[in-house]
Structure formats: C-alpha cells, structure tokens
Amino acid sequence: MSSDKKEPRSTIFDIDKEKDFPDWFGEICKVAELADIRYGVKGFTPFPPWSLMTMNNMFDILEEVLQRKDHLPMLFPTVIPESNLTKEAKHVEGFVPQVFWIEDTGDDEKLEERLALRPTSETAIYPMYSLWVRSWRDLPMKRYQRCSVFRSEIKSTRPFLRGREFLWIESHNVYASHDEVKAQVMEDLETTKEVVTDNFGIPVMVFRRTQWDKFPGGLNTYAADTLMPDGKVIQLPSTHDLGDNFARAFDITYLNENNETVYAWQTCYGPAISRIFGALISVHGDNKGLRLPFKIAPYQVVVIPIFRGDDADAVLKYCEDIQKTLKKAGLRVHIDKRDDTPGWKYNYWEMKGVPIRVEVGPRDLKGNKAVLFRRDTMDRETIDITDLKKKVLSLGTEIDKNLRRIAESRFEGLVVDADSFGAIEDALDKGKIARIPFCTTEMEGLSCDEEIKDRTGGEVRGTRIDVEEKPEGVCVACGKVATEIVYIARSY
C-alpha cells in the first residue's frame, strides 16, 4: 500500500497558450482531467468523464446531421480478416504498416487467419456491401458507424491530436453513378461546416488534396484544415471520392433498371471526433484553461452556493430551484455542493471551461437575484431570478457566437501570397499560410512538394474548392508553368 502516488488536487491554471502551446496542451489535459497519459501503452489514453461527455455531445450533433441527411447507423466488428484487408492494392500499401495484428487467443492457440484491428473499415464493410447491394432499388445506400479505430504507425503521440486509438464516425455510401458520388462529397463538406464551424465554432479552410496525399485506393480526397495556436494547421474531417475502385476490388455491383449488372460508385467520410475535440480545446482555450462552447459543454451551467452556517439550507434550496428551472429548459446544470471555498470552485470550473456560472449567496436569495458569470469574457452580471431562463439561454447563444468570432479573427489576413522559398518560409515563420503558384497536384508535383518541405518546413495542403483560383507565373519549386494555386502550411 503506497500513498506517495497521490498528487494534490488541481488549483488555478495559468499558462500562456500562444507562447507555450505544447505545455498548455499537456497541462490542460492533465488538470482538467481530459486524458490520462499514465495508462502505460503508448498512444492509448483513458478519457475521463469531462472529455468523454463533451465528445459524446459532439457525436450526438454530428449523428443528428447525418441522420437528417438520410444516413443510417450500423456497426461492424472491430477486427478485419487479413484476406479482406489486402484486397485493394493501394489500400494495403497505405494501411498495412499501421495495423495491430491478432494471431493468438487464450493460452497460445493460433487463429486460422490473422485479424487486424480496424485502421479504417472499408475492407470490413465492402465485402458485406457486395452482398447487401443487389439492385438499383437498394441505392443510394448511405450508412455510417461510430467507433474506435487503431493505427500503430503513429510514432509521436499526443492525447486527442495523435492517438493510436481514436474515436470517429466513418460514413460509407454507395451510389448508382459518379455524379451522385461527387454530390455526396459536397454534402459531406457542408456537413463538416455545419458541425465543426456552426456548432463547434471552429473555422476551416477546405482543400482538394494532392494526388500523393489522398486516401489510399480513392480517386480524390477533400479535407478541412483548421489553425492551431502554434501556427500549424491540422486536418479535421476528410471525405473521399472512391470512384468505382473499391467496387471493383470487392465486387459491389447492382442490377440497373435495364437489368444489367454494373459496378457501383462510392464515397467515405471520416470525422474523427477525438481529434476535433483536441482542436476545439486548443482553438477556444485561453490562459486560464478551457472555454467550452455552450452547445457541447457537459455542464452548461454550474451553480455555486455561497453561505456560512445558518444560511446553508435556504441557499441550497434556492440553488436547487435554479437547477430545476434550467433543467426544465433542457439544459445541463450542476450544483457544486462540495466542501470547498467558493473561490476554489470558481477557479476549478473556469479551468474546466464551463460556459456559465451562477453564484448564489444569502443576499441574492433575499433580493431574488443571482449573479451570472460568463467564462468567455469573464464578465459578471446581477440578474432578477425571474429572468434566469431567458438570460441563460441568450447568454449561451452569445458565448458560442463570441468564441466563434474570436477563432475566426485568427483567420483574417492568414493567407499570404508568396513566389519564392524565402517568402514561403517568411510567411510560415509568422504563423501564416502561403499561397503559391504550383506546377501540378498530379503525381509529377510530388518532388516539388518535397523540396518545399525540405526548405521551408511547410507542405502543400491542396487546392481550394470553395473558391475558384487561376494561377499566374511559374511553380515556385521547379519553375515550370503553374497550372494551380496551392496553399503551404506547417501541419500536424
């Protein structure tokens, strides 16, 4: 029995996020109890309630949007037989190096065939789609699953941002034509914006990735990047036009209305909620800790009773009435009844990022008042208790708008035109993204990307698809005539 392991309870958080982001990130994961890196297996971290409850709220919003757009949930096994995993040649190349393999069970019994922990589920799902898709009547088939995936090759791990097990939704869709596939890709990008930007307050830039940076086995990859406090970009959801490549590898055919058997067309889309959560806490947090959006905070409101001795019962009863009123309005409300000082509790819940705090003392009780505190601006306001519900709801909306506005302001003036390695490096050193004329995002452009990476530390993120852009001049790297405008950033 040892007690030296016991650490003191968390106190005030105070780290400069912009100046020392890695330290800020590591510390907030620890003191806000978001992830515990002491589990003992590299890249695998337990998620305590605070992070899991937030991610569950994020999942719920994403699932609601997907279901509104006619995607149905399903769930496939965690393991994939090796013979399926290796059916699509480029996919094998991309994913086999990342696989955790299961070969033995129990007391060293060998399995008939090796099983992979899914790194992604195309090769689990598509053999079944081959059986499930029969005629044009079955199409489109729009489905998704919410699960963990496993990738061993991730060497340098960080909670949420780069884990060997992470949480995501993968949507797998089958269509009768390539046009419908292209429309689904656009729908996915709209979903990304609705969920990630409108609901979570994280602005994104959307790119078509280069041919050397696309999903292994697909035709084209489209992805949303956001900006982290250290000036690097991070990829949030990506969606893939798979063409009919996987349909050919897994024999996904259907009888069309002319009674002909033809290959189907496919997309897949993979929003990694745990990674988006990592970006979310980084983008919205400040030097005092987390600032969670009202929409997804596990507790949207925390109520702090303030009393000495005699007033205790009356104040607690008042707090419970407040909780009841707000719960009736559908809000998630917590009363902190712990045996600690109000000041300690204020610091604690500020660090945890709860959007709204209600402070209630004997004087508030007598005057039918309460104090509302908003975490985003740290402003306080005394209100009449009869206005409570209205005030909390409007403040919640305002907080989310404000967090989004702050995040979006970092995107202003972010893109800088560059036409030389020096200008690119200069932009990146200032935490900017460089916009350059480039030879081509087809495979022949790879060596130019590599040269840019060597000389500037940045990489080609792709071409914009929401803005039409015409290049002038020559490729910064090889000097050939530019055919595209691409964006260069340092990245996760």
Added chain:
Amino acid sequence: MSSDKKEPRSTIFDIDKEKDFPDWFGEICKVAELADIRYGVKGFTPFPPWSLMTMNNMFDILEEVLQRKDHLPMLFPTVIPESNLTKEAKHVEGFVPQVFWIEDTGDDEKLEERLALRPTSETAIYPMYSLWVRSWRDLPMKRYQRCSVFRSEIKSTRPFLRGREFLWIESHNVYASHDEVKAQVMEDLETTKEVVTDNFGIPVMVFRRTQWDKFPGGLNTYAADTLMPDGKVIQLPSTHDLGDNFARAFDITYLNENNETVYAWQTCYGPAISRIFGALISVHGDNKGLRLPFKIAPYQVVVIPIFRGDDADAVLKYCEDIQKTLKKAGLRVHIDKRDDTPGWKYNYWEMKGVPIRVEVGPRDLKGNKAVLFRRDTMDRETIDITDLKKKVLSLGTEIDKNLRRIAESRFEGLVVDADSFGAIEDALDKGKIARIPFCTTEMEGLSCDEEIKDRTGGEVRGTRIDVEEKPEGVCVACGKVATEIVYIARSY
C-alpha cells in the same frame, strides 16, 4: 463481377417460434437484417441499422438511468497490457483463456509487451483508479463505459446471444466501505429491473450465484435470468461485490478523514445490451417476426401511402403532415415511399416489428381519417385525424404493457418444487424451473451441481435474494442437510 450472390428481397415471415426456436431465431436475424453471419470471422457479426438503432435506444435508456443515479461516463482503451491483466490471480484464471492477443504491428514489428483485447475492463481501469482515488473526498467514484468486449473461448456462437465481440456497459464503482458496496449491488439490481423489465418488458428472476459460478476475483455475484422460448434461461445483467480484492491487487487506497491510508471497496456491473437485445427479440417476437416495444423501436410508427395515379401527390402530402405531427410529439416516424405494393409493405414492417402502422388512402384523405394498425395484436382501427397524436401515444403505451403482460404470463407457474433427480428432469423437460433443497452454495456444493448437470441437464442458478426462503429436508444430490433453496434450469 458476379450476380449469383444476389438473393431475392425478403417476403412474408412465418415460422413457429415455440416449436422451432433455433430456426426462428436464425431466420429473423437474417430477414429482418439484424445481424449478418457471413462476415467470415467466427462470432463476429456486423449489425445493420435495424438492430443497431434499437440497441442504441436501449443504451440511451440505460445510460439515462445510470446518470440519474450519479454514474458518469468515461472511456478506456480497447487494449490492456498483459502485465495488468495478470495482476489478480483468480481473474487471470477466469479471463486469460478468453483473450485475443496482439503481439505484432505493421510489417511484423513486435510490441514491447503483449496487449489483450479487453474481455472486461477491471484490469484496464483499476490501475488508473489507483491514481484517481486519493482521499475520501473522491468517493464514491461511480463511473461506467459503453463499449465492445471480446472473448475468444465462446465456441458455439449465435448472433447477440453468444458473440465473441459484444456490446455492453460496464460500470465500475469505488466506495469507502463494504456497506456502500452492498447498497450499490442492490441499486444495480433495481436498475436492471427498471431498464430490462419496466422499459423493455422482459421479466427477470434475480439470484445470488454460487461460489463456483461467480465473477473471477469477486466476493459475490448477483444476476438476473430470463426465460427463452425454448425453456432455457439466459443471464441478463450481473453485478459483482468485489470486496477489497481488486483494491489490494491494484493498490486502490484513499486517505480517510483521520488521515489514514486504507483500501477502498468496489463493485462492477455489466449489462450486455447486445445479449439483452437477443433475449428481447426472442421473448417478444411471434410467428410473423419481430414485435419491438414502442419505447425502443427505431421507427415507432411507419406510414404507408396507398394510391393509384392521380391521388399520389395528395396522399403523400397527407402522409407528410401525419409524419410532421408525430415528429413534433417526439416520435420516430418513417414514411415508406418505395415503389412496392401496400400489401408487400405491410408484411415487411410486420416482420420488422414496427409497433404502429398508419395506412392512408384517398378515402381516408377525403374523410379526414387514418387507419391505425398495432403489431402486437394485429388489430386495425379507423380514427379521426384530429385524434392522431393522442391515439398513437396511448396505443404505444398500451402495446408496451401488453408485450410485458404476455412475457410475464410465461413466468406464471414456472417454478416447480422438486426433491429428486427424476422430478428435476421432469420439470425441466416441461420447460419449467426446479426449486430444490440444496446442501450449500459454498465451494463444497460444486460436486452436487455437477451431478445435477450430468443427470438432468440443468444447473444451479443460485439462491433468490428478493424472496427469503428457508430449506427443509436434505440436498437432492448428496443427501446432507439442506442449508439453502436453489433453482435449477437449463441455460444458455
């Protein structure tokens, strides 16, 4: 490209559930698209939308109850390092034979330490609890996770009932005293009854298991059994009094109010939703297919438009208004707009178990009427459209009550007293449960249980805890003075 794999679309379901339960179960899993056994890895089955959506609703109800009782969600990694898994000696014995082991990654790189796919998560969670539990202020710590678990030793597999990967919630709780642990065990049994019986309509009998049938490493196991159509019982949730065994193995201590470091006390509780789903479809289904409770059906109401030519637009519009009205009332409603006959659709949704069907033709439209059909009794009723919401809501409640009543009626006269092997066998052959005087549920009683199993095919399920029972006479097997009343059943 092959099309011989294509099977015809499902049609009318008609299998005698009582007479041929295994066939009924296998076929309904197939035609209602609940599980696909063609995945190619023994005991691992994809869950298509219809089963997953139902199970998600079941999870939501269970989570709501757990959270109301102050359990918070968290999530641990899927893998457990071998050195943790093998820390509690009896637990090792019980679970190591069931483990899927990961030893290699990528292109045959060896891991530093073997990793187990979690068969259950005590040995993942408790090393962290050892760090998280610090003082009496941290207790009780009531937490749970919703996840998959993996057990390889299950030889004869069946979708939902016996899978090598199954879906569950595992709740892990830490207390300052053994009394609180015992109270938690009782709370878990209440939760089981609230969720499984009150919400899902499945009656259960609750037993304390014998010492040879308890959770490996725990002090006592309490479990709920229900009855399947073939007269066998199946274990639904079980909850375990772990005493301080795991606290000692994993060094889970806390500073008490006297500043002494002492061991904590623990419980765990594991409701396997996929297994409960398997029992649910078996208990409530009939010869025409599924009968899903209104509370958890993915679609609570399906609307079938009936029209020829000219009426189509008006009828569809009327259906959409019906959907809108019911959705506003918080219900899950689907309009079947497919290009099939109404009769085909009736059969289809009856087989799928949708509790309420609304049929709408041109005549209903003109008369401001609709036809309501309830799946449990197969009764039809014409209603005024203005009564729609009220009628559907009350019918939903009635259907759930009726399904529960039917299931409970099978429990009447189920238990038969027996005092010899012959009488036990006779009872079991009639699909009954035998109630017998027994020597002891301590380890010395094991050989008597084995003899009963050999001679009757039944096994000791344990002693009742919700009813106090005093034995008279002698143990049926060994003839020693009976100290307990136990129940014998054939089981899954």
